Amino acid sequence: MEFKQLILLGPPGAGVKEQAVTLSKRWHIPQVSMGQLIREAIAKESATGIEARPYVEAGELVPDALVMKLLRKRFEQPDVMLQGWVLDGFPRTLTQAQGLNEFLAKVGQPVATVAYLRAMTGLLINRLTAEGEYEPIPAIRRRLARHQEETAPLLDYYQQQQQLSKINASLSAEEITQTLAELFEEETGAAGFIQDESELDSLLEKESLLVVDCMASWCGSCKLVTPLIDQLAETYKERVNVRKIDFDANKQVPKRFGLKGMPAVMFFKDGELMETLTGVKPYQVYNAALTRFLE
Incomplete structure (x- = not known):
């Protein structure tokens, strides 16, 4: 099977992180989580982590330059370079998306497949309210609306680059996993x-x-x-x-x-x-x- 590079995007409640973990195990390739990279950098008190800490504590997006520095460092490690990867929590901005494509071209890697997990707002609200931590429904609606606004430029960009596939996240977790796996089985050779x-x-x-x-x-x-x-x-x-x-x-x-x-x-x-x-x-x-x- 081919070398896999997959970016997973989706709103809260779509199960992005869960799918990243599942596919990483299924394909035996690294899962790269931007949130985890940032938390580890802060915990280790690296130079990048020290710079990122104030933004995280204030609930703001970490600047593009810092995020790209963390991502490049992780992507330069042998397991990612040789095995492929599943990425979640990145990109959050158009600059990050463009920066990753430029980096991959520089190191001789193909552009990644991008999958956006989408579902109806009502279903996402039901899932988020069932998670156990109380959050008022109006607050959830605002969070989903903010995500949609932030993500729109990314989806437009990846659509233009012919990298984007939209996945029905209303399905069961198992069905979503299989649909994502099939993105890499379109060209299977003569033996399907x-x-x-x-x-x-x-x-x-x-x-x-x-x-x-x-x-x-x-x-x-x-x-x-x-x-x-x-x-x-x-x-x-x-x-x-x-x-x-x-x-x-x-x-x-x-x-x-x-x-x-x-x-x-x-x-x-x-x-x-x-x-x-x-x-x-x-x-x-x-x-x-x-x-x-x-x-």
Whole structure:
């Protein structure tokens, strides 16, 4: 699966931070929280933290220059540079958004995908009032209106840059997570992704021959097999359904089929598992296995 850089935006009550945590774990990539970066800088009494403290204590936005300094320092660390990231709490201003795009271009990284979680005001109010800390509804409405006003220039900018996707945050948390994950599955190669075990079962019922590559985004060996599976799918596209399935989103599948490691390419005939090739194999091995089952 491809290198992921995702910015999550959304109003209070949309579940932005929760989705950032969930996707970070699902994809095994760092979650970068601007709020956390600021709190850590203040706690450590770094030069940037000392400058930021008065703004935080006054309930004001930390100046763009300080925020960008913290973000650049975090993004220059190897885990972010090599694995990708999910970012929440940033950007808050148009200058920050532009600054991040400029920084990514400077270090040779692509621009990020931006997802805005949106929901009806009434639903957001219901969620916020259910959180346990009492806040008058008029105050919540003002907070949501202020967020909308502050966010509008960002959404316009990202729309113009063709980076923006708007996500229905009225759905369940699980459905939102899956929708966000699908943003990175639009170009999957010739072998598309099976979303869940239910879809896998449906394919097993109707496909006489099915090839499934069980892989994960954090698995280096999987990345070597992916282009071979795509080649297999392209070669046999008129005769065989060749697909991929994400281990992290479907952890019950390896247990169900007794997989001992990844990548694992499974060959099913008439719904029955006939052969499993584990580890990285030459293309000729995958091709030979498929050819046997076509005979």
